[in-house]
Amino acid sequence: MQNLENKLDIKIKGRGLHGFRRSFTDRLIDSGVAIQDTQKIVRHRDIKTTDKYYANMYKKKLIKEMNEKLK
Numbered sequence: 001m002q003n004l005e006n007k008l009d010i011k012i013k014g015r016g017l018h019g020f021r022r023s024f025t026d027r028l029i030d031s032g033v034a035i036q037d038t039q040k041i042v043r044h045r046d047i048k049t050t051d052k053y054y055a056n057m058y059k060k061k062l063i064k065e066m067n068e069k070l071k
Contacts, residue, residue, distance in 0.1 A: 029057045
């Protein structure tokens with residue numbers, strides 16, 4: 001990513017490898033991928049790591065889905 005940004009003479013905050021990884025994981029969660037599968041895909045050794053960073057997103061998704069079903 002850094003090489004590409006340098007070649008194009010651009011620098012966009014949050015567009016590095018970590019930003020890509022975060023965005024990719026966000027899309028996994030939004031697509032309904034289970035936390036255990038997300039852990040394997042993003043290659044966290046321990047599910048606690050995945051839970052630490054993404055549990056809040058799973059909770060928000062569940063709340064949104066529950067609210068939609070209760071309408």
